[in-house]
Amino acid sequence: MNIEYIGRDAIIDTPDVAFTYQVRDTPRDFYKSKSETNSLDWNNQCSYIGDYLVHPFGANDDLPDIIKETVQSNNIAPGILKKKTQLIWGSGPVLYKEKLVKTKDGNKRIRILQEDSDVEEWLESWEYQDYLLKACTDYQHIEGVFSKFELNKGSRIGTPFIAKIVHQYCDRTRLATEKNNKSRKATHAITSEWSFKNVQASTEFKVYPLFDFQNPFANPNSIIYSNMYSFCTEYYTVPDLYGSLEWLKGSTAVPLIFKALRNNSMNLKYHFISPQAFWDKKQKEIEANCVKATTPYSPKMLMEYQRLFLEKISVVLSGDENTGKYLHTTKSFTVEGANLLEHGWEIKVIDQNIKDFVSAHILISDHANHALAAGLNLHSALGNVSESGKSDSGSEQIYALKTFLQTGIDIPEFIIMKAVNYALKVNFPKKGLKLGFLHEKPEKEEAVTPSERIINK
Incomplete structure (x- = not known):
């Protein structure tokens, strides 16, 4: 028996049957029920923990886990999402000031890069680049980032200051509302082991107020x-x-189907049909030989003769050195009443249609890959998902990159940098600095001189 795990679920293959099973967690006491499907109706659902109403992340409060398991078990989704993270990251985070400049087409807002030792020292004190990488990854998967502000010790008696920003895992953080809040607007965030994988941890939780701007x-x-x-x-x-989860699951299933095909299909080329009369005759011959030799007859003797006989046939039908050989058999007929019975060997070639089966599933996988790239709003030239399976032309990649930089950077950067830029505003109100990602303008290869084509690190 073979077991192929997909996250917590599995496909079980045996010689006689193949089936799947799904593992369901036992909900906490304050969860009354779980929905059979992960619908989008989350707003009207909530659960209670202490004095707070917890708003579920997904119909079954497991959307982050579903996305994690579905993406990580797929062959192309992690690469596409990582590529989007790399495109947003560009050359890395930099400090800048915004300025309006006059052009022939009107005013234009530009960024002027800045250096500031005080701000840079503060950023380095809490490893801001590691935080930003995690924030970028969260955004690409679930388009949201949880961050915790921690003030400096003694802030109530001295000058208050945001000492650091800590990334919070989205599968362990939930929005919540105080029970006496009639508006149901989220007022707090609760961190806990919401996936129930650790029973002891699932009974522990921490409550934090939401940041007050x-x-x-x-x-x-x-x-x-x-x-x-x-x-x-x-x-x-x-x-x-x-919206691409079903395509992801379909794409992930294709290699598992091929594995099950390799492990469990008979993959037969020939079908032998032997007459029972032939074996009855051989049985009598073996029994007669046993009488002459004064040895007891056993059915295993006939089975051994059958094994050796079929091995000789397999040698004739297999191997390059046996090309041109043939097998000769005869047929005999007996009459029983009005029926004419035929006795003889038959060898039939089996048409397995494996090529059509494999081609159909590869086509499904390719279409799933294109649907995923389209759903994630990434041009196939940037996601290495081309129609022909080959790399796209350089000009197509450049135009795709230009379009992405013009339309796909600003909003993600605003969300990813939101916590950092608010901290910069309150910690250093007079500096007017912001943090953003630096992106170089792509150019065609013919527009770059040979001396500039070397990548400097």
Whole structure:
């Protein structure tokens, strides 16, 4: 028996049957039920923990886990999402100031890169680049980022200051509302082991107030949720990846189907049909030989003769050195009443149609890859998902990159940098600095001199 795990689920293959099973977690006491499908109706659902109403992340409060398991078990999705992260990251984070300049077409807003030792020292003190990489990854998967602000110790008696920003895992953080809040607007964030994988951890939780933009130093610790608003969805974002989940599952199933085919299909080329009369005759011959030799007859003797006989036939039908050989058999007939019975060997060639089967599933996988790239809003030239399976032309890649930089950077950068830029504003109000990602303007190869084509690191 072979077991192929897909996250917590599995495909079981045996010689007689193949089936799948799905593992369901036992919900906590404060969860009354789980929906059979992961619908988009999250707003009207909630659960209670302490004095708070917890808003579920998905119909079954497991959307981050579903996306994680579906993406990580796929062969192309992690690469596409990583490529989008790399495109947004560009040459890395830099400090800048915004300035309006006059051009012949009107005013244009540009970024002027800055250096500031005080700000850079603060950023390095809490490893801001590691935080930003995690924030970029969260955004690409689920289009939202949870971050925790921690003030400096003694901020209530001294000058308040945001000491650091800590990344919060989206599968362990949920928005919540105080029970006496009639508006149901999220006022807090609760961190816990929501996936129930650790029973002890699932009973422990921490509550943090949401960051107050009007009074940023009101709480020593607070959480900010920066995200892309989804139409008519109040608390969390429905990521673009959600609509591609079924395509992802279909694409992931193709290699598993091929594996099951290799392990369990008979893959027969010939079908032998032997007459029972032939074996009855051989049985009598073996029994007669046993009588002459005064040895007892056993059915195993006939089975051994049959094995050796079929091995001789297999040698004739297989191997390059046996090309041109043939097998000769005879047929005999007996009459039983009005029926004419035929006795003889038959060898039939089996047409397995494996090529058609494999081609059909590869076509499904290719279409799933293109659907995924389209759903994630990444041009196939940038995601290495071309129609022909070959690399796209350089000019097509350049134009795709230009379009992405013009339309696909600003909003993601705003969401990813939201916590950092608010901290810069309250910590260094007079500097007017922001943090953003630096992107070089792509140029065609013929526009670059040979001496400039070397990549400097």
